[in-house]
Amino acid sequence: MEPVYSIRPALAIVISLTCAGLIGLTGKRHRNFREFWTLSAAVSKYIIVISMFPLVYHGGEYIFSTFEIIPGVGFDLRVDAFSMFFAFLSSFLWIVTSVYSIGYMRSLHEHSQTRYYFSFAVCIASTIGIAFADNLFTLFIFYEMLTIATYPLIIHEETPEAMAAGRKYLIYLLSASLFVLLGMVITYSLTGTLTFSNNGILAGHGTPEMLKTLFVLFIIGFGTKAAIMPLHGWLPSAMVAPTPVSALLHAVAVVKAGIFGLIRVIYFIYGTDLMRELGLGLPLAVAASITIIVASLFALAQDSLKLRLAYSTVSQLSYIVLGVALLTTSAATGGIIHIANQAFMKITLFFCAGAIFIQTGKKNISEMHGIGKTMPLTMICFAICAMGMAGVPPMAGFITKWYLCLGALEAGQPIFVAVLLTSALLNIAYFFPLIYNAFFMEPEKGAKKDNDPTWWLLLPIVICALASIFLGLIPRAPFTPLRLASVVVEQIMGGLL
Amino acid sequence: MEEITISVLPVIAVLLPLLSAGPVFFARGAISEDFRDYLAIGVSAITFLAVMAMIPTLMGGKIIEYVLISQEVTPVEIAFRVDHLGLIVAIASSFVWMLAMIYSRRYMAHEHAKDRYYAFMVLTLGAMMGIVLTKNLFALYVFFEMLALSSYVLVIHEETKEALSAGKKYLFISIGFGLFLLLAILMTYMIAGTINLDQIGILPHEGASKLAYGALFFAFIAGFGAKAGMFPVHVWLPDAHPVAPAPASALLSGVMIKAGAYGIIRVVYNVFGPELVSEIGVNTILAILAGITIFLGSAVAISQKEIKRMLAYSSISQIGYVILGATLLTHEGLKGSILHIFNHAFMKGCLFLCAGAIIHQTGLRNIDDFGELGQKMPVTMLCFTVAALSMIGIPPLNGFVSKWILCLGALEAGNIVLVLFVAVLLLSSLMNAIYYMPIIIKAFFGPKSKKQVKNVDPGLSMLIPIVALALGCLLFGIFANLPLSIIELAVHALLG
Numbered sequence: 001m002e003p004v005y006s007i008r009p010a011l012a013i014v015i016s017l018t019c020a021g022l023i024g025l026t027g028k029r030h031r032n033f034r035e036f037w038t039l040s041a042a043v044s045k046y047i048i049v050i051s052m053f054p055l056v057y058h059g060g061e062y063i064f065s066t067f068e069i070i071p072g073v074g075f076d077l078r079v080d081a082f083s084m085f086f087a088f089l090s091s092f093l094w095i096v097t098s099v100y101s102i103g104y105m106r107s108l109h110e111h112s113q114t115r116y117y118f119s120f121a122v123c124i125a126s127t128i129g130i131a132f133a134d135n136l137f138t139l140f141i142f143y144e145m146l147t148i149a150t151y152p153l154i155i156h157e158e159t160p161e162a163m164a165a166g167r168k169y170l171i172y173l174l175s176a177s178l179f180v181l182l183g184m185v186i187t188y189s190l191t192g193t194l195t196f197s198n199n200g201i202l203a204g205h206g207t208p209e210m211l212k213t214l215f216v217l218f219i220i221g222f223g224t225k226a227a228i229m230p231l232h233g234w235l236p237s238a239m240v241a242p243t244p245v246s247a248l249l250h251a252v253a254v255v256k257a258g259i260f261g262l263i264r265v266i267y268f269i270y271g272t273d274l275m276r277e278l279g280l281g282l283p284l285a286v287a288a289s290i291t292i293i294v295a296s297l298f299a300l301a302q303d304s305l306k307l308r309l310a311y312s313t314v315s316q317l318s319y320i321v322l323g324v325a326l327l328t329t330s331a332a333t334g335g336i337i338h339i340a341n342q343a344f345m346k347i348t349l350f351f352c353a354g355a356i357f358i359q360t361g362k363k364n365i366s367e368m369h370g371i372g373k374t375m376p377l378t379m380i381c382f383a384i385c386a387m388g389m390a391g392v393p394p395m396a397g398f399i400t401k402w403y404l405c406l407g408a409l410e411a412g413q414p415i416f417v418a419v420l421l422t423s424a425l426l427n428i429a430y431f432f433p434l435i436y437n438a439f440f441m442e443p444e445k446g447a448k449k450d451n452d453p454t455w456w457l458l459l460p461i462v463i464c465a466l467a468s469i470f471l472g473l474i475p476r477a478p479f480t481p482l483r484l485a486s487v488v489v490e491q492i493m494g495g496l497l
Numbered sequence: 498m499e500e501i502t503i504s505v506l507p508v509i510a511v512l513l514p515l516l517s518a519g520p521v522f523f524a525r526g527a528i529s530e531d532f533r534d535y536l537a538i539g540v541s542a543i544t545f546l547a548v549m550a551m552i553p554t555l556m557g558g559k560i561i562e563y564v565l566i567s568q569e570v571t572p573v574e575i576a577f578r579v580d581h582l583g584l585i586v587a588i589a590s591s592f593v594w595m596l597a598m599i600y601s602r603r604y605m606a607h608e609h610a611k612d613r614y615y616a617f618m619v620l621t622l623g624a625m626m627g628i629v630l631t632k633n634l635f636a637l638y639v640f641f642e643m644l645a646l647s648s649y650v651l652v653i654h655e656e657t658k659e660a661l662s663a664g665k666k667y668l669f670i671s672i673g674f675g676l677f678l679l680l681a682i683l684m685t686y687m688i689a690g691t692i693n694l695d696q697i698g699i700l701p702h703e704g705a706s707k708l709a710y711g712a713l714f715f716a717f718i719a720g721f722g723a724k725a726g727m728f729p730v731h732v733w734l735p736d737a738h739p740v741a742p743a744p745a746s747a748l749l750s751g752v753m754i755k756a757g758a759y760g761i762i763r764v765v766y767n768v769f770g771p772e773l774v775s776e777i778g779v780n781t782i783l784a785i786l787a788g789i790t791i792f793l794g795s796a797v798a799i800s801q802k803e804i805k806r807m808l809a810y811s812s813i814s815q816i817g818y819v820i821l822g823a824t825l826l827t828h829e830g831l832k833g834s835i836l837h838i839f840n841h842a843f844m845k846g847c848l849f850l851c852a853g854a855i856i857h858q859t860g861l862r863n864i865d866d867f868g869e870l871g872q873k874m875p876v877t878m879l880c881f882t883v884a885a886l887s888m889i890g891i892p893p894l895n896g897f898v899s900k901w902i903l904c905l906g907a908l909e910a911g912n913i914v915l916v917l918f919v920a921v922l923l924l925s926s927l928m929n930a931i932y933y934m935p936i937i938i939k940a941f942f943g944p945k946s947k948k949q950v951k952n953v954d955p956g957l958s959m960l961i962p963i964v965a966l967a968l969g970c971l972l973f974g975i976f977a978n979l980p981l982s983i984i985e986l987a988v989h990a991l992l993g
Contacts, residue, residue, distance in 0.1 A: 392646065392672075393639040402572055405679070409687045417683065421676040428672055436665075440656055474570040 003061040009077040009132045010064045012048045012087070015041055016125035023117045031113070035102050038117050042095040045128070049084070049091045056084040057484060059491075069137060072193045078134035081487040082336075086260050087131040089340050089481065090253055093347060094124050096460040097248040100351055103456025104244050107358045115152055116242070122149040127253045130260060136184050136194040136269065139261060143180070143225075147173045150254055153245045154238050165237040172224055172234040180221030180261070186214050187269065196264055198491050200271020208278055211270075215280050218265045219287075225258025227314045228321060229291040235314060239306045243354030246306060251313055251346035256339055259320050263336070266324055267492040275327055282413075284325035289419040291318035296426035303364045305353045308430060309346065312389065315423065316342045322416060323404050331407020332489045333482070334400050340481035341396035341471055345385040348464040352382040355453045355461065365434050370443025372435070374451040377458060381465035383435045388468050390427035391420075396471035399482070499990070500559045507577035507630045508563055510547040510587065511640075514540050515623030522616035530611075534602045537615040541598045541622055545591040548584070548626075555584050555983065560695075562632065573686075575639070578632035578695060581987035585835060585980060586629045586759050589842040590752045592969075594622050596962035597744040600850055603958045604744055604857055610654065614742070617650040621748070624648075628756045634682045634692040634768075641678065641724070641756065645671035648753055651745040652737045663736035670723055670733045678720025678760075684713050685768060694763055697991065698770015707777045710769075714779045717764040718786075725757025726813045727820060728790040734813055735797070739805035743853020746805060750812040751846035755838050758819040762834065766991040771826045781915075784824040788921050790817035795928035802863050804852045807932060808845065811888065814925060815841050821922075822903050825915055828988055830906025835984045837899035840887075840973060844896055847884035847966035851877050854955045854963060864936055871941035876954045878940045880967035885933040887970040890926045895974040900926065 019041030026034040052062050062079040069075055079087070101120070105113050126149055129142030147170075155166035188194055190205040202211060224231040235255070239246055249255075266275060275281055292315050299311035319342070323335020355378050362368055372379035388395025401420060408416035452458055475482040517540045524533035554561055566575040579587075598618065605611055624647055627640030645668070653664035686692050688704045700710070719730060726734040738749045765774055765783075774780045794814025801807035815837070822834025854877045855861055855870065871878040887894035900922060907918045954960055973980060 387646070390672075393642050398639075399572065401679075402683075405683045406686065409683055414684075417680055421680060424676060425669075425673055428669070432668070436661075440653065440661065474566055476570040476572065 001058070001060045003063045003078070004055065005064070006052075006062045007064060008048055008052055009062055009079050012045055012091070013077075013125050013129050013132065015045050015048065016121045016128065020118050020121035020125070023114060023121060026114075028114050034114065034117060038098050038102075038121065039095075041121065042091070042098045045124070046091045046095055049087050049128075052079055053084060053088065053479070056081055057479065057487065059487060063134070065134075070188075073135055073137045073188070073195070075138055075141075076134035076195075077129075077132040077138070078196075079132055081484055081491060082263070083131045085336065085481060085484045085488060086256065086339065087128050088484070089343055090124065090127045090131065090256075093248060093252055093343060096463060097244050097347070100247070100354070100457055100460040101244040103454055104242065104354055104358065107454070107457075110156075110242065112156065116156060119149050119152040120245075123153070123249060123253060127257060130257050134195060136187065136196070136264070139264065140177070140180060140184060143257060143261065144177055146254060146257055147177065150249055153249065154241045156242055156245070157240060159240070162240045165234075165240045168237050169234045172231070176221050176224035176231070178221075179217045183214055183217040183221060186210075186217070196268035197271075198268065200267070200269060200274050202270050203274045211274070211278055212280065215265075215270070215278070218269075219262070219284065222258045222261035222265065225255060226262055226317050226321065227255055227258070228287060228318060229294055229314070232291070232295070232314045236307055236310045239304075239310050243306070243350055243357065246310075247347045247350035247354070250310065251350055252343045255313065255317055256343065259317060259339060262321065263324050267332075272327055272493055281325045281327045285322050285413070285416060288318040288322040288325060289416060291315065292322065292419055292423045293426070296423055296430065299430045300426065303366055305356070305363060305365050305368070305434070306350070308365065309349055309353060312427070312430070313346055316346065316389065319400065319404060319420070319423075322419075323407060326407050326411045326413065326416065328407045328410040329489055329493050330403050330410050332493065333485050334403030334407050336485040336488055337403065337475070337482050338400040340485075341388075341400050341468070344464050344468045344471065345388045345396060348381055348385040348461055348468065349389075351457070351461045351464065352378050352385075355457050358457065359451050359453050360447070365437070368434065369437050369441035370447065372438035374443050374447050374449055375453075377452045378461060379435070379438050381461045382438075384465050385468050386427075386431035386435060388472065390431065391424045394469065394472045396468045396475070398472055399475045501562050502554060502559050503563055504551070504554065504561045505563060506547050506551050507561060507579050508565060510544050510591070511577065511623055511627045511630060513547070513623070514544050514619040514626065518616045518620040518623070521619055522612050525612055533612065533615055537619055538595070538598045538602070540619050541591070541595040544622060544626065545595045548587045548591045551579055551584060552588075552983070555579065555581055555986070558986070573633060573635035573692065575636045576632040577630050579630050580990060581983050582759070582762065582835060582991065583629045585839055585983050585987060586755060587626060589839045590625050590629065590755065591622070593751050593842050593846040593966070594625075594748060596846070596965055597747050597850070600853070600959050600962040601742075601744045603956050604853055605742060608654075608742065613650065614654055617647050618745070621647045621651065621753075625752060625756060629759055632693055632695065634685065634694065637694075637760070637763075638675075638679060638682055641760070642672075642675055644753065644756060645675060645724070648749065651749070652741050654742050654745065655740060657740070660740040663733070663740045667733045667737040670730065674719050674723035674730060677716045681713055681716035681720060684716070694767045697766060697993070698773055699767065700769055700773060702773060702776070710773070710777050711779055714764070714769060714774070714777070717768070718761065718783060721757045721760030721764065722820075723757070725754050725761065725816050725820065726790075727757070727816065728786055728793055728813075731790065731794075731813050735806060735809045738809035738812065739803065743805075743849055743856065746808075747846045747849035747853070750809060750849055751842045751844075754812060754816050755819075755842065758816055758823075758838055761820055762823045762831075762991075765823055765826075766831075771992060775826055780824040780826055781912075784821055784915060784918065787817045787821035787824060788918060790814065791821065791921060791925045792928075795925050795932070799928065799932045801932075802865060804855070804862055804864055804936075805849070807864070808848050808852060811929070811932070812845055814929075815845065815888070818900070818903060818922070818925075821918060822906055825906045825910045825918075826992075827906045827909040828992055829902055829909050831988050831992060832981070832984055833899050833901075833903035833906050835987060836902060836977075836980060839980050839984070840895040840899045840970075843966050843969040843973065844884045844887050847880055847963060847970065848888070850959070850963045850966065851881040851884070854959055857959070858953060858955055864939070867936060867939050868943040869940070869945045874954045876960055877963060878937075880963045881940075882937050883967040883970055885937060887974065889929045889933055893971070893974045895970050895977065898974055898977040
């Protein structure tokens with residue numbers, strides 16, 4: 001299908017940046033007005049992304065090209081099925097998170113809210129930029145932008161703890177991006193191009209040893225953001241950020257940007273055939289498996305709810321890595337679909353954690369006795385998504401598990417099925433006590449009844465929880481993430497253009 | 498080739514209870530407490546009627562199918578398929594369920610958290626119906642997990658320390674072994690390319706090595722056996738069944754363990770097929786496990802003093818009969834096995850409801866204190882006696898019929914090891930007598946208990962379900978042909 005030249009990909013990015021500017025200009029004096037910018041930018045960005053959906057869904061592409069930075073590499077945007085998958089998800093969840101943010105930040109009377117919304121808008125602009133990047137170079141620019149823009153959000157509280165977490169974050173991610181840069185330079189010198197291609201661009205260049213080393217560089221580079229162990233250290237510390245930040249950025253945008261980069265490298269720089277030829281899938285799958293299990297064990301040991309969720313994120317992200325590393329159709333589908341499934345479920349869990357904190361001031365699981373009796377709606381949504389994480393049907397997590405296990409069997413590696421199933425059990429082990437205490441223990445005396453939060457907070461929670469069920473019940477309905485993921489997989493595995 | 502009709506009846510039987518869980522939960526707040534109770538009872542009654550309404554179609558030799566969520570939108574379609582095996586289990590399940598609901602109204606009157614109780618009762622009913630009425634293993638797994646999670650809430654209803662720890666054990670074992678089941682289903686899907694339950698033996702003979710097939714078989718058995726309470730994965734059952742409120746215990750022990758047994762039958766006949774099973778020889782191992790289950794359950798039951806705990810161990814033993822029958826791979830054996838699923842639902846349902854009535858009226862749980870109960874609660878104890886005698890296998894009660902057919906099946910098998918099971922069955926009957934007879938004797942002829950208790954049968958809404966089940970034990974003993982007419986069609990479909 002002929003690609004369509006359009007300004008829309010650029011517009012989707014520019015609109016958030018403009019919004020950031022407007023937020024800065026409006027400032028704290030007209031806070032309702034400022035929030036209006038956030039919401040309207042979120043909605044209009046979503047509409048722009050949606051407007052490109054039908055064509056991409058049927059295998060088409062949008063292209064927006066500007067100038068060449070270095071010969072053969074331009075600052076170009078391109079929207080293919082995989083871009084759409086990520087952009088569609090992030091821009092939808094931005095709307096939801098914006099609503100939640102407003103409720104959250106106002107309930108807590110947080111300081112520096114203008115800075116907060118400003119950085120948030122820049123983050124989303126970068127995320128969409130990463131999604132729409134046509135080549136590794138463009139992706140890298142937005143990738144760095146995202147790293148920087150997230151920093152003010154992490155240190156938002158400005159406590160010594162937050163500052164330390166911020167420092168750690170910068171050290172991890174900026175050093176990681178050096179690896180990406182190095183990898184990029186080597187790739188360019190080998191091939192003379194950095195543009196993503198469905199069949200990969202590296203085949204036929206360089207020696208196998210060279211390509212293997214290069215792969216390690218990329219894995220370290222993108223793997224840090226994707227929190228593959230042992231490069232995950234920054235993620236749990238970054239939980240000092242306000243909850244909406246943890247929810248969107250550390251469950252969706254930032255960490256998934258790492259995953260996104262990883263998938264681009266694996267399938268669009270190396271290509272399925274070359275990956276198989278070099279045997280690079282298996283070591284990555286093993287690393288992912290170790291992360292899955294070890295992070296789950298870490299999660300078991302945490303008492304702070306957000307920390308437990310953070311380790312759970314680390315573990316779940318590696319499901320995606322495992323899926324794409326197995327290099328089979330079902331596994332890749334399972335991995336890619338988990339980007340969306342995990343996003344909806346984990347964002348709900350984080351939203352619930354935030355709601356609990358606002359309503360009761362509690363952060364630790366051991367203090368949350370009887371909370372299901374005082375905040376029923378919140379905790380029901382929490383329970384649904386926690387069970388979904390463990391892969392219990394009919395929630396979205398089950399669909400992931402189904403495809404990943406099928407993929408592992410397809411690849412002739414049943415050992416990874418064992419990993420996935422063990423992890424499911426561990427998920428139950430660390431979520432179940434919480435649900436159980438929440439619903440079956442007596443709340444402490446003097447706890448308020450009917451303590452569900454305001455609808456600003458509750459609505460996002462309910463919407464995302466319903467989406468998690470919807471994606472598990474009829475995952476292959478038209479225009480759902482799974483359908484889009486199938487398009488992606490068909491392109492990268494079938495080699496169709 | 499069987500004829501297929503499309504009908505929404507199975508959809509009603511599954512989705513109505515599933516979807517009414519929410520309305521039941523909020524009914525008290527919105528309208529009134531009575532309304533909630535009647536709504537829950539009404540839902541289970543309609544479910545039962547929907548199942549009954551399928552009988553004429555199936556007796557006409559047709560099969561009902563209905564695609565709920567098509568292949569277009571899920572990885573594997575969620576579809577219903579009612580054949581004779583599914584139907585007979587569904588009839589017994591939904592009938593006992595309806596009675597337990599009626600019974601609950603009075604029994605639970607002074608309990609806490611009734612909104613939750615009724616909501617999860619109907620939810621669990623929907624999951625149970627889903628398990629027996631679905632077309633493929635994918636949907637079956639979805640409902641199977643749903644059953645595990647929703648029945649957990651029934652197990653821990655009392656929220657005592659004991660109940661909570663039993664519940665935890667139950668949940669982890671269910672989910673843990675559920676993963677084996679998922680693994681097995683996935684493997685089957687990979688090897689056979691289908692997981693539909695509409696033909697005999699979907700696994701190809703040359704699909705994998707004997708060893709791999711053996712492993713696959715036992716992965717299935719681990720998953721289903723854990724729910725059925727089969728040795729050695731029965732450990733949760735004696736803790737979890739007694740701690741639930743009596744009507745829920747009746748369902749857990751009388752109906753829900755059958756979900757596991759039903760699964761095992763499906764695996765042996767539909768997934769592997771009798772030929773493949775006997776070729777890899779796993780049926781003998783399974784038969785031995787079933788034999789151990791029978792003995793172990795009975796042996797431990799003898800030493801129990803607490804009535805509900807004793808009944809729970811008795812269930813373990815009885816589920817062994819069902820599994821044993823299924824492994825014989827003979828017409829009579831399978832017939833006996835399916836008939837015992839049906840009959841045991843009535844017997845054990847009745848016994849647990851009687852135990853509940855005793856606890857509700859007198860507070861007595863220990864068998865030693867049951868002296869003179871026969872005089873004080875004559876109707877209850879009479880029904881208890883009928884069901885217990887049926888359990889022992891005394892004619893003309895229904896337990897006798899299923900044991901008789903099982904024995905015939907074992908003889909028909911011809912294999913020495915399997916013929917030995919005739920002895921197992923007879924010996925186990927004797928053991929049943931050892932633990933059931935003392936209760937009956939004590940209740941009617943025993944010395945007066947030291948504990949003074951007020952003495953009446955419970956109210957009609959508790960008594961009617963008990964009497965209905967006891968009458969069922971009698972009627973299906975005399976008119977055993979009623980269930981057998983359906984079961985014979987089921988056996989015919991599964992064994993050719």
